Amino acid sequence: MVLSTAVFTIGVFGFLSRKNIIIILMSIELMLNAVNINLISLSHYLQDMRGQILAFFVIAVAAAEAAIGLAIIIALFRNKATAHVDEIHEMKG
Amino acid sequence: MINELFFAYFAFAIVLLSILVITRRNPIHSVLWMLLLFFHIASLYLFLNAEFIAALQVIVYAGGILVLFLFAVLLVNIREEIRIGRYISAWSSGLTFAVGLFVVILMAIKSFVAAPPGMYSIDYIKKETHIKALGKLLYTDFLYPFEIASVILLVAIIGAIVLAKRRLKG
Numbered sequence: 001m002v003l004s005t006a007v008f009t010i011g012v013f014g015f016l017s018r019k020n021i022i023i024i025l026m027s028i029e030l031m032l033n034a035v036n037i038n039l040i041s042l043s044h045y046l047q048d049m050r051g052q053i054l055a056f057f058v059i060a061v062a063a064a065e066a067a068i069g070l071a072i073i074i075a076l077f078r079n080k081a082t083a084h085v086d087e088i089h090e091m092k093g
Numbered sequence: 094m095i096n097e098l099f100f101a102y103f104a105f106a107i108v109l110l111s112i113l114v115i116t117r118r119n120p121i122h123s124v125l126w127m128l129l130l131f132f133h134i135a136s137l138y139l140f141l142n143a144e145f146i147a148a149l150q151v152i153v154y155a156g157g158i159l160v161l162f163l164f165a166v167l168l169v170n171i172r173e174e175i176r177i178g179r180y181i182s183a184w185s186s187g188l189t190f191a192v193g194l195f196v197v198i199l200m201a202i203k204s205f206v207a208a209p210p211g212m213y214s215i216d217y218i219k220k221e222t223h224i225k226a227l228g229k230l231l232y233t234d235f236l237y238p239f240e241i242a243s244v245i246l247l248v249a250i251i252g253a254i255v256l257a258k259r260r261l262k263g
Contacts, residue, residue: 022120022165022166023115023123025162026114026124026127027115029127029154029158030111030114030115030127030130033130033131033134033154036134036146036150037137040138040141040143040146041141043141043143044141044142044143046210047210049226049227049230050230052146052227053227053230053231053235055143055146056146056149056227056231057238057242059146059149059150059153059154060242060245061245062153062154063157063246063249064245064248064249065249066162067161067250067252067253068249068252068253070162070164070253071252071253071254071256071257072256073168074165074168074257075256077168
């Protein structure tokens with residue numbers, strides 16, 4: 001669990017402080033992976049299958065989230081030609 | 094003894110690789126380190142008797158998600174990316190927040206109390222095989238969430254196409 005916490009906080013740091021939006025999405029994946037490690041290790045130690053079922057759903061949702069996030073990035077890149085979050089400051093399309 | 098050694102190696106490698114992922118200047122290097130990270134996590138799952146999830150990790154993450162990321166990275170101007178700074182100007186507040194969160198979660202872990210063990214012991218899973226036990230549970234008790242997951246994936250497919258397609262003329 002300490003391992004999972006470490007990976008999660010590294011993900012939080014990357015999420016909060018990187019400039020490139022693709023790296024920010026990768027940090028989200030890192031955090032989801034940390035949660036998965038925690039779920040599966042607990043499912044192993046408590047001898048219960050439900051943790052693995054939840055990890056299964058987390059993986060499915062992570063795949064969906066990555067697809068949507070990258071589609072948004074591509075749409076953004078077509079309009080603004082930048083992938084840096086500090087250069088994107090308008091929401092009106 | 095050998096178990097602890099394996100776990101120590103994987104824990105160390107996973108932490109190191111995840112730091113490498115978020116600190117590399119070149120996004121392609123980041124993606125490749127992340128590939129190695131996913132393989133390490135999959136081996137950790139194997140180590141925790143979750144072979145189906147390990148296979149899923151390799152197929153979905155390493156095979157699917159990382160290819161998507163690599164594709165998106167290729168859109169970015171790598172030369173400019175290497176030249177300019179990696180972090181936003183307020184990165185120190187991000188670091189402070191992350192370290193604070195780490196300490197808080199570590200303090201919370203101390204009060205962890207293990208629940209009584211469930212019915213899926215290692216012997217039971219050996220008798221039943223892992224995928225069969227997982228599938229039985231997934232298609233009986235967790236059928237409703239399973240259907241919701243399929244709807245989420247469908248929405249993701251349609252949403253990704255709608256967002257990424259070129260705007261129609263007129």
